[in-house]
Amino acid sequence: MNARRARVIAAWLTCIALAAVVVGRTRYVTDLSAFLPAKPTPMQRLLVDQLREGPASRVILIALERGDATIRARISVAMARRLRLDREFSGIENGEPVSAELDREFLFRHRYLLSETITPQRFSAAGLKGAIEETIAGLASPEGLMLKSLVPRDPTGEMLQIIDQMSRIAQPLTRDGHWVSADGERTLLVAQTAAAGSDTDAQELALDAIRRAFTAASGETAAAVPESRQVQMHLSGPAVFAVAARATIQHAAVRLSIASSVLIAALLLVVYRSPRALILGLLPVATGAMAGIAAVALGFGAVHGLTLGFGITLIGESVDYSIYFFTQSAVRTPSSAAPHSWQRQRWPIVRLGMLASVCGFASLLPSAFPGLAQLGAYSIGGLLAAAAVTRFVLPELMPCDIAIRDVTPWGLRLEHWVNPVRRLSVAALWGIALAIAGIAALVLYQQRDTLWNRELSSLSPIPLSEQRYDAKLRSDLGQPTALDLVVISGPDLESVLRGAERAARALEPLIDEKVIGGFDSPASYLPSLATQEARRDSLPERPILRENLAQATAGLAIRGEQLAPFLDDVESARRGGLITPQDLRSTSLAAGFDALILHQRDRWNALLPLHAAEAAAPDIDRARVRQALAGAGSIGAQLLDLKNESDALYISYLHEAIRLSLAGLASIVVLLWVALRTPARAARVLAPLMLAVLCVAASLSLCGRQLTILHLVGMLLIVAVGSNYALFFDAPRRENDHDAALTLASLSIANLSTVIGFGLLSFSRVPVLEDLGMTVAPGALLALLFAAALTPRRPAGTSRRAQNSD
């Protein structure tokens, strides 16, 4: 006996130690990888890469608010100066003309390669005449006057043309040389992190660096101007969201785990009246949680924060096992006086319930949605471990002298309440059950179009107000708010730049037709080599140009000899090299270019974000855009609609989850059928569970809640938890009154702990946890009530109370 005990405990401790090693070494992630399909289509791959590593994912928007605008501007400068020295960031922009001079110089030097008007005709006598006349006319405007000194070198006005080309890319409003919001109330900065958006740790470091820079900068400024203390900083962007989401989920998970643990512990202390039993009772829970994480770590390589959040859910499930064990076995009733009677009589019921739950969760394992598959692995590992510890370890650890409250009197009182229902005829009970099921089904049928939430954002832990603030900052910064992106893929940079140029020609007419407001293109910063070469080839040799220029300027207000620097510049451009990506490095144009080029392994992608024609109507007629792109020939251009694509991805997960859950239900039916031997018994066990699920789904829908994938998981949990109730009620044909009362009491306590655990979850501000809590807490309660009500009446003579009332 002692040897057996030692072996069992040693085996258990070894398992815990191994699990602890695995858990300790695991990587925990909170990025969007949970939403990355295991076998993505190229479009999904691109979508998820965009979300994880795309330029948009690396942008942190910084808004300075309150206080005086000039003070905000000073802080903006001081912050930018600090952050530009920080290697965490690949770019800091605040509208300061830091590199404006360099940029202008670069653009002017390469104007004959960059200007879109460069063709051979431009340098014919007629072409030159037209362009020079235009330039002279332009001298009448203040802008023309600013470029006056450039005229001898650039009489055809290529610099103005390039400025026009660049102005297609929306720029934020500038005040005092700093970016501000449209209403002037906020001073804006944009930071681009060096690390990918999916690297949440690096993003968190970057956010800290920004906060430190702000504190230091406002401190510096406050030394001179005390009012600068009023200025507040607000951060937004994907990185902020990712870090906040991780923190929110972690905090909520930890806080709620602690709260529900405390409450459940208090409940169990009241029930057991034994601190030792309480501590022993938590062992299956703790072992289960550890085993669950270890199972996920081993199966998936990394554990998602979302999965961890479900650690709580296991408390509700696995604590039931020890509740059954203690309340049902610690009491020495006449029929269970023999040692190990619980293991013999009740364990098979618990085991069957556990296996039913495992069947349900196993259906999630093949999900293409890794978040769901992880949840399945976590639950299976956790339930198996918790049940095994309850069955094999707890009996060994339980001291002989432990005294646990006999809950049978509670059970008798509960029976007293349930009995009036049980007195109804079987036909009446099932009639009522069918009626309830019918009403719930009708409600669900009526709401069928709006039953499911089809937007991925429904799972986002970011409050809507924050999402709106982000959209506001983006529109202030002139960043595309419509999440439409033309993507051109190819084997090398040159091919995607050529594709971008052809796509741009196809998109250009849509601007005039007000289908789109504009678009950004990497080719605006760096034309393809082919285009640059064609432009360079358009430049005539010096003697020819001189001849054409003489003809062109005859009769014009400008004399040919004043334009000698023009001849020199064209000649040096003709002999000069083409612009390479390295040449861009010295300018701020590099950041803009990098943001629009995505290089992965052997694939290059050029990204052309589309701007909506009107900010008020951010939806773009995608059919027109696709049609235009189709007309541009086979350049591998695709329109990626980030919002709809990600929603489509989510809907595919949802459909798959519904299918898998139904498969899980089918496997539970088969399991019960085989284990209970008759379809009638299986149906009796399943009926209360189905009824509970239908009622919860119908109620949520009636309350205006659209169901998400997490509600579905919640329904699976109702079945998992409730199957134990139904099985216990199904079993007691050979029990006496006393045992039946004890069963009812222990089930009620288990149920109460589940309702506490999930009830707390429903107060969480994290939507995924809230959805789960709102489904399982009422569902588990209903499952118990329905299971108790639909319990078959025991044959006359075994129930004294039933006899008395008859």
Add this chain to the structure above:
Amino acid sequence: MRRTIGIGLLVLLGATARAAADDLDELLHLLGERHHGHVDFVEQHFLALLSRPVESSGELIYDAPDRLEKRTLEPRPENLMLAGDVLSIRRGGHRHVLDLKANPQVLPFVESIRATLAGDRAALERTFRVEFSGNLARWTLLLVPRESQIAATVSQVLIDGSGNHLRHVEIRQRDGDRSLMTLRDHSGP
């Protein structure tokens, strides 16, 4: 005796100076009373680079307190809209936005006219040293940029007019180039 004349002259000078200051206030007050203005303009640009002046024409529309629109119709359409500190330039299908504080060199070309039309002495004196000469019936304002950054391009702006009407705006650049804008009451409806 000489001293008396001297003192008398000084007193006289002081009086004229005060009178000039009063006249400027009076003029700006007069101008400020007009909340809306709509005139035609013809502008000639004399540039060393060019053998003959470039001429442009269009309309100038002012709305109190700070909106000034310059619609150039000839030789090529262009729209300048000054509102607050922001200058929007529309030409062809393109639109540029210039922040005046970030681009102070543009100030003399637009702020001189707007601040005068608004009768905003503070705004005028923020950018220029202002000298008034003549009388309300025929006056001239000489505006000299205060900041060296602006003075590097524009040496002075001369505005003349009668009563609350502006007649000419001449902008003289440091390099000798200049533009002369002649304003005429809007002939159209």
